[in-house]
Amino acid sequence: MRVRGGWPRLDRLLRHRRRVLAVGLAMTAAALAGTVPRAAAPGETPAPHRVAAAPAPAADRSAAKVTAPVRIADADTVRLLRPGDRVDVIAAGGSPSAGAEPRTVASGARVTAVPEPGEGPAEAGALVVLSVPRDAAARLAGAGASGPLAVAFR
Known part of the structure; x- marks a missing residue:
C-alpha cells in the first residue's frame, strides 16, 4: 500500500538533490564572503563597520623591532654567534689616544642571522643581522659608519 501526498515538498526535494546542493553551497559562499574581513588598501578609508587600528604613537614606533645588518670588526667573534643570542653592540669611538x-x-640586541662570508673581496670584519628597536x-x-x-655576549 502506498500513501500519496503526505510529504510532497520532501519528495520534490529528494528528486532535485543536485540543484538543492548547488543552491545551498552558493548561499553558504555568499554568507562567508560577506563576513570575511578585508584589509583596507593603503590610502583607503576603512568602511564604518570595520575596526581600524589606531596609529601607533611616536614612542611605540621607535620601540618597534626592525632588523639591521651590522658589520662587526672581529670576524672570529661573529663566528661564535648563533641566531637567538643576545648581544650588546659597542662602538669603539675612534682612537684611544684621542680620549x-x-x-x-645597542643593548640586548637579538641575533637574527649570521650570513656566510661572501665570495668577493675580504672586508674587515663580518656581517651579522640583529633585531633591535628602530631608534637603536x-x-x-651611524656608529658603524664612523668606526669599528x-x-x-649577554
Whole structure:
C-alpha cells in the first residue's frame, strides 16, 4: 500500500538533490564572503563597520623591532654567534689616544642571522643581522659608519 501526498515538498526535494546542493553551497559562499574581513588598501578609508587600528604613537614606533645588518670588526667573534643570542653592540669611538671612550650603541640586541662570508673581496670584519628597536638601528648605522663595532655576549 502506498500513501500519496503526505510529504510532497520532501519528495520534490529528494528528486532535485543536485540543484538543492548547488543552491545551498552558493548561499553558504555568499554568507562567508560577506563576513570575511578585508584589509583596507593603503590610502583607503576603512568602511564604518570595520575596526581600524589606531596609529601607533611616536614612542611605540621607535620601540618597534626592525632588523639591521651590522658589520662587526672581529670576524672570529661573529663566528661564535648563533641566531637567538643576545648581544650588546659597542662602538669603539675612534682612537684611544684621542680620549674617545667606547660606548654601548645597542643593548640586548637579538641575533637574527649570521650570513656566510661572501665570495668577493675580504672586508674587515663580518656581517651579522640583529633585531633591535628602530631608534637603536639608527644609532647602529651611524656608529658603524664612523668606526669599528664590537659585540659583547649577554
